[in-house]
Amino acid sequence: MQFDPxxxxxxxxxxxxxxxxxxxxxxxxxLFRQAWDLADNDFDALTAAHFLARHQTSREDTLQWNLEALNRAFAIKDETVKSFYPSLYLNVAKAYEDLSNLPAAVQHYQLAASYSHHLPEGSYGNMIKTGISNGLQRTGANGFNPPVLEALVNHWCETKQLQALSFVLPPYLSNLGTPHHINKLISALSYLSATRCLPVAEQEKVDQLIATLSDSVH
Known part of the structure; x- marks a missing residue:
């Protein structure tokens, strides 16, 4: 869905x-309240509620307006609205986190991650993915953190192995632990493995990591 200027x-x-x-x-x-009062369809109400949520003085009101925006999105019968879900779920999750309701925060951060493949490529999508990733980490819900992969990435950064990093770093940084993101990481690691540019010990770790990750999504 597109915003009409x-x-x-x-x-x-x-x-x-x-x-x-x-x-x-x-x-x-x-002005945001005026927009809300004039809204006569779910898309307009979603837009107004989203901005009202950002300009509340209480955390409770912030949550309620974010929930209103999310519920209005649910009411829109258009598949393209799913591109809004990651951001809307992220906002609800952060509002719950600010109210110290960690179970609800975790649930909504995970829902944001599950819809993140609907985000467009580019700076906006990367910003939302970063927000989701940071939220999952703050709430201790980011279960995807293979120690072998983390150690390899840290080593490649230290030794400036740019070829390896060029393949792996983008999907590694944007990985939210969903099957979609894990498959993107598997693809990157597979391309890296095919180049045979790594020392034998690292090559073996990468190949084992590919097998382990593949098992996790099947």
Whole structure:
């Protein structure tokens, strides 16, 4: 789904963002609230609720508006709305984390990760993935951290093995532990293995790691 710059709700939210950026929080909140009051469909309500959630003075209200945005997304019968799910789940998770409700936070960080393959490639998608990864780590929920892989990456960084890092680092850094992300990492490791550019001991570790990761997603 695309944001229409001529949409009145989008225009009000844009004005609100500009007000917030210039140190006018009360004006920003008023504009976002106006957008909410004028919203007459789920997409417009989602947009307004998303920005209202970012300009609340209590953590409880922040959670409620983030939940409202997420629920409005659920009501939209358009497959492309799934590209919003990772960000919306991330916001809900962080709101629960700020309220010290770690079980709910973990659940929503994991849901954000499960939809992360719908994110577009590029800086926005990478930003959301980083936020999800950091949230999983803060809440102790990131179960994907193979010690062998971590040791190899650290060694390649220390010894400046740029060829190995060029294959592995992007999927390693963006890996959220989902089958989709693990398969991307397996592909990168397989390409690296095929180059036969590593010392024998590292080559063996990479090949074993590929087998272990493959078993984990089958």
């Amino acid at each position: 001529d949409n009145k709700i989008v225009q009000l939210c844009t004005e609100g963002m500009n007000a917030a950026a210039t140190g006018q929080p009360e004006t920003a909140h008023r």
